[in-house]
Amino acid sequence: MKLIIKYYQFIHLLIPAIESYPEEYYGLLFGDKTSRTSGNERFIPEFILPSLTAQRRSKEVSPNEKRDERVMNLVSRLADAKYIGDFHSHILKKGYDYDKRPKTLDEVLNNLIYNARYSDYDLKSMEKNRNYIYIITSLFKNKWFAPKQTKKGDLFGSINNFNFLTSAYYWNSRTKKFQKAKVECSYVTGFKGFRKYKP
Numbered sequence: 001m002k003l004i005i006k007y008y009q010f011i012h013l014l015i016p017a018i019e020s021y022p023e024e025y026y027g028l029l030f031g032d033k034t035s036r037t038s039g040n041e042r043f044i045p046e047f048i049l050p051s052l053t054a055q056r057r058s059k060e061v062s063p064n065e066k067r068d069e070r071v072m073n074l075v076s077r078l079a080d081a082k083y084i085g086d087f088h089s090h091i092l093k094k095g096y097d098y099d100k101r102p103k104t105l106d107e108v109l110n111n112l113i114y115n116a117r118y119s120d121y122d123l124k125s126m127e128k129n130r131n132y133i134y135i136i137t138s139l140f141k142n143k144w145f146a147p148k149q150t151k152k153g154d155l156f157g158s159i160n161n162f163n164f165l166t167s168a169y170y171w172n173s174r175t176k177k178f179q180k181a182k183v184e185c186s187y188v189t190g191f192k193g194f195r196k197y198k199p
């Protein structure tokens with residue numbers, strides 16, 4: 001299973017997360033789920049719409065389901081794009097003494113990977129529909145590191161002094177659990193635009 005994010009859509013995914021920092025953010029994904037052979041499906045978002053009415057806090061974000069339904073209905077009228085899932089952010093900021101703050105690339109990566117796991121609260125809402133993709137972007141304020149893809153397929157990078165790690169979860173009907181999809185984005189695989197913002 002893959003999640004293919006086009007470069008400009010990645011900007012829509014990332015910038016609201018950074019704007020909301022240190023609160024979490026949440027939004028809806030519309031696009032395509034291509035049915036290739038089982039296990040090789042791809043989610044391809046066309047529209048990434050941050051929810052303006054979700055309740056943001058530093059530890060969780062609660063969707064406004066009524067408003068979400070309104071957005072889903074409007075998008076289905078305006079565009080040839082299906083609802084394919086949602087996204088939200090996790091903030092890694094508290095609980096670190098300055099001396100214990102993750103500093104090296106490995107420390108930062110490990111903390112972000114840990115922080116991008118879905119919570120029990122997230123799982124409850126993911127269980128409502130196993131056909132969708134669920135993106136979690138974990139954010140941390142530190143120093144700049146070069147973008148890369150982790151072995152499990154997460155997308156890692158930095159913009160100015162924000163480090164982010166984007167994980168995507170889908171239901172694997174064989175293992176009967178949510179697991180990570182490989183996140184592919186030209187931000188990592190070729191486009192070097194972000195590098196010029198290196199502080």
Ligand SMILES: [Zn+2]
Nearest residue numbers: 090118119122
């Ligand atoms: Zn969460």
